[in-house]
Amino acid sequence: MNFRTPLSGILAAASLLGIAAAEDKAPITLWTAPEPFPAADQIELIDPSLVRYQQIHTAEKPMTFAIGAAVTHFNDTWRASWAANPDGVVENQGTEFVRETISTDKAQTWTPRPSLAPQTEGETFHSHGSYLDHKGTLYFFAKLGPFNGPTKAFKLEAGGTAWTDLGIVTKDKATFWPMDEPQQMENGQWIMGGLGGKTGKFPAVAIANDDNLLQWEVILLPKGEGFKGFGETTVITKGNELLAISRNGSMRAPMVSTSTDAGKTWQGPKVANISMIPAKPYAGRLSDGRPYLIHNVPPVKSKSGRSRLCLLVGQPDGMTFNRVWLLRPNDPPAARFSGRDHNPQWAYPYAHEHDGALHIVHHNAKEDVELIVVPLKALKN
Numbered sequence: 001m002n003f004r005t006p007l008s009g010i011l012a013a014a015s016l017l018g019i020a021a022a023e024d025k026a027p028i029t030l031w032t033a034p035e036p037f038p039a040a041d042q043i044e045l046i047d048p049s050l051v052r053y054q055q056i057h058t059a060e061k062p063m064t065f066a067i068g069a070a071v072t073h074f075n076d077t078w079r080a081s082w083a084a085n086p087d088g089v090v091e092n093q094g095t096e097f098v099r100e101t102i103s104t105d106k107a108q109t110w111t112p113r114p115s116l117a118p119q120t121e122g123e124t125f126h127s128h129g130s131y132l133d134h135k136g137t138l139y140f141f142a143k144l145g146p147f148n149g150p151t152k153a154f155k156l157e158a159g160g161t162a163w164t165d166l167g168i169v170t171k172d173k174a175t176f177w178p179m180d181e182p183q184q185m186e187n188g189q190w191i192m193g194g195l196g197g198k199t200g201k202f203p204a205v206a207i208a209n210d211d212n213l214l215q216w217e218v219i220l221l222p223k224g225e226g227f228k229g230f231g232e233t234t235v236i237t238k239g240n241e242l243l244a245i246s247r248n249g250s251m252r253a254p255m256v257s258t259s260t261d262a263g264k265t266w267q268g269p270k271v272a273n274i275s276m277i278p279a280k281p282y283a284g285r286l287s288d289g290r291p292y293l294i295h296n297v298p299p300v301k302s303k304s305g306r307s308r309l310c311l312l313v314g315q316p317d318g319m320t321f322n323r324v325w326l327l328r329p330n331d332p333p334a335a336r337f338s339g340r341d342h343n344p345q346w347a348y349p350y351a352h353e354h355d356g357a358l359h360i361v362h363h364n365a366k367e368d369v370e371l372i373v374v375p376l377k378a379l380k381n
Contacts, residue, residue, distance in 0.1 A: 025270070025271075026270070027253070027270055027271040027272060027273045028256045028258075028268075028270040028271070028272055028273070029272075029273050029320065030245075030256065030272045030273060030274055030293075030320050030321055031272075031273050031274045031312075031320070031321055031322070032314075032320045032321065032322050033321075033322040033323070036273075037273060037274045037275060037324070038324065039275075039297075039298075039300055040297045040298060040299050040300050040308040040310075040326070041300040041301070043297070043308075043310055043324055043325065043326045044324070044325055044326065045325065045326045045329050046311065046325040046326065046327055046374065046378055047378050048329065050374075050375055050377065050378040051327075051372060051373065051374050051375075051378060052371075052372070052373040053328075053370070053371070053372055053373075054107075054370070054371045054373075055368055055369070055370055055371075056080055056101060056103075056110045056361070056369050056370070056371045057080070057082070057099075057101055057110070057112075057368060057369035058368050059336070059337065059367035059368055061087050061337075062086050062087050063084045063085070063086055063087070063099070064085075064086070064087040064088075064336075064337040064367055065084060065085035065086070065087070065089060065090065065091065065337075065339075065341075065342075065366055065367065066082045066083070066084055066099075066363050066366060066367055066368065066369055067082060067083050067091050067128060067348060067363055067366050068082055068083045068127065068128025068129075068348055068350075068363075069081065069082040069128070069348065069350055069361040069362060069363055069369045070082070070128065070129065070130055070131055070140075070181075070350045070361065071131075071350060071351070071352050071359055071360075071361040071371070072131035072133065072138070072181070072352050073352060073354040073355075073359075074131075074133050074138045074156070074160075075138075075160060076104065077102050077103065077104050077160060078102060078103040078104075078106075078107045078110075078359075079100060079101075079102050079131065079138075080100065080101050080102075080110070080361055080369060080371070081098050081099060081100040081101075081116050081128065081129075081131075081140065082098070082099055082128055082363065082369055083096050083097070083098055083099075083126075083127040083128040084096065084097060084098070084099045087337060087339075088339055089339075090339060090340050090341050091127075091341065091366070092125075092127065092145055092146065092147065093125065094120070094122065094123045094124065094125050094145075095119060095125065096119070096125035096126065096127050096145060097115050097117060097118050097119040097120075097125065097126050098115060098116040098117035098118075098126050098127065098128060098129070098140075098142055099112070099113075099115060099116065100112075100113045100114075100115070100116040101113060101369075102160075106355075107359065107371065107373065113161075114162075116140060116142075116154060116163050117129075117140070117142045117152070117154060117163070117165075123146065124144060124145055124146070124149065125144075125145040125146075126142050126143070126144065126145070126152070127142065127143040127144075127145050127177070128142070128143065129141045129142035129143055129151070129177075129178040130178040130179070130180060130181050130182065130192055130350075131181060131352075132181060132182045132190075132213070134213060137155060137156070138155070138156040139153055139154065139155055139156075139213060140153070140154040140155075140156075140163065141153055141154075141169070141178040141182075141192070141216075142154060142178075143176075143177040143178065144168065146200070147175075147177075147199060147200030147201065148175045148198065148199065148200045149175060149200070150168045150169075150170040150173045150174060150175060150176060151168070151169055151170045151176045151177070151178060151194075151206065151216060152165065152166070152167060152168055152169060153166040153167070153169040153213070153214060154166060166214060167214075169208075169213070169214045169215065169216050170206065170216050170217075170218055171215055171216065171217050171218070174196065174217075174218040175195075175196050175197060175198070175200045175218065176194050176195070176196045176204060176206050176216065176218045177194045177195040177196070177200065178192050178193075178194045178206070179192070179193050179194040179195065179232050179233060179234060179280060179282075180192055180193045180194075180233075180234040180235060180282055180283070180284070180350070181284065181350075181352065182208075183235060183237045183284070183285075184210070184237075185237055185239070185240050185242075185262045185263070186239040186240045186262070187240055187262045188209070188210045189207050189208065189209055189210065189262060189263075190207065190208050190209075190210065190213065191205055191206070191207050191235055191237065191242065191262075191263055192205065192206055192216075192235065193205050193232075193233035193234045193235040193244060193245075193246075194206060194232070194233055195230060195231060195232060195233070196218045196220055197220050199229065201229030201230045201231060202220055202221070202223055202227075202229065202231050203220070203221040203223055203231035203232075203233040203244065203246040203255065203257070203269075204218055204219060204220050204221060204231075204233060205218075205219050205221065205233065205235060205242075205244060205263055206218050206219070207219065207262075207263050219263060219264075219266070221233065221244055221246065221257045221266050221268070221269065222257055222266055222267075222268055222269055223255075223269065224255060224268070224269045226250050226251075227248060227250065227255075228248065228249035228250040229249060230247060230249065230278075231246045231247055231248065231255070232246065232247045232279075232280040232281065233245065233246040233247075234246075234280075234281050234282050234283040234284075234293075235283065236283045236284065236285060236291050236293075236319060237285065238285075238317065238319055240259075240260065240261060240262040241258070241259070241260050241319070242258065242259040242260075242262070242263055243256065243258055243283075243291075243319050244256065244257045244258070244259070244266070244268075245272070245281050245283055245293065245295075246269065246281075247276070247278055247279060247280060247281060248278070249278040251271065252275055252276065252277055252298055253271050253272055253273075253274060253275055253276055254271075254272045254274065254276045254281060254295070255268070255269035255270070255271060255272075256268055256269060256270050256271070256272050257269045257270075274312070274321070275297050275298055276295045276296065276297060276298075277296050277297065277298050277305055277306065279295065279296040279306050279345075279347050279348070280295075280347070280348045280349070281293060281294065281295040281349075282294045282295070282349040282350055282351055284351060284353075286313070286353060286358065286376060286379075287353055287376075288316060288376065289316030289317050290313050290314055290315065290316050290318070290379075290381075291313070291314045291318055291319060291320070291321065292311060292312060292313050292314075292321075292351075292358070292379075293311070293312040293321060294309065294310070294311050294312075294327070294349040294351060294360060295309070295310065295312075295349070296308060296309055296310075296345075296346075296347060297310050302331050304331055304332060304343065304344040304345055305345070306332075306343075306345035306346060306347040307331045307332055307344065307345065307346060308326060308346075309326070309327045309328055309346040309347070309349065309362065310324055310325060310326050310327060311324070311325050311327050311358075311360075311374070311379075312324045313325075313379050313381065315381065322381070323379070323381055325378075325379070327346070327360070327372055327374075328346050328372070331344065332344040332345055332346050332364045332365065333364065333365070334365070335365035335366075335367060336365070336367060337365075337367060341366050342365050342366055342367060343365060343366075344364070344365055345363075345364065345365060345366070346362055346364060346370070347362055347363060348362055348363055349361070349362045350362070353376075356375060356376055356377075357373050357374060357375045357376065358373075358374045358376065358379075359371060359372075359373055359374075360372040360373075360374065
């Protein structure tokens, strides 16, 4: 796998990020520009004349909590979803369910739809997940809570008005929480990044054969020394080579694991030479072949830790990054509702490319759902 790890540059980057780096535990070089990865106040703002910002869901009582937005385009319709809870209830509770909104006018206006994955009875719950358009059928892979619960699949029926519950789809009911849109590897299998393990908080991926998306094998990634959950993971593919980027609460940089055999075995983790605060990252590959990564960088002056959301892009067919843009020019607005976790933040990104633009959704204050439409022409290398 083509990752460069010059020791002098790695140690310098590790020092800047506050990471103790020994020679045998050198960080992996994901940032390949000549200059070090910039601090948040030195990152170039993406051209606001090219980018469109829109709030596609505004929290109102009785449902004021939103987290884990996802977005896709299917059959001339944009669909966005997120996990919701009633006012005063925080995430990962038995009341959680998946809401959805759609747009039929090129993501200009949005109309709420019935629940994609409804509330359940008892202590289990449906939570946020990932879409996949597979051979003309749209699937949604949702988390069945609690944390050590498996993944369920839902299928959009003809006409696009109703979702059918297909049940648990992780082999042996293994714990897995989908975090990014599944991608197809060179061997034909599909892979998505997420969370797994005994506690449901460890970095993991799930892999399925192309002819059976209702059976996903969960593979835990090496978590390394000093790991602190949550390890939300996202994946970049290049043939059968894989790059898994994971959140780690114990450091201000992402963990990276690599595979050269389509996810059967993994090496790592290593610390990346880019800064990141503990929050969910999202990665993928643009239609022009360039890899991208969306994540929160440490703010310099803002009191909101998740106030600086940035987009990294690399060279076509690459697995590293050499350009970075700040996605939003201002601090997020204050939360309107009280309670734990209602903090100002642009966080939990998810992206889907269509018609020459990357459509990025995220939440603010775990209340509202925001959309950023970034034309590929705005991402000039």
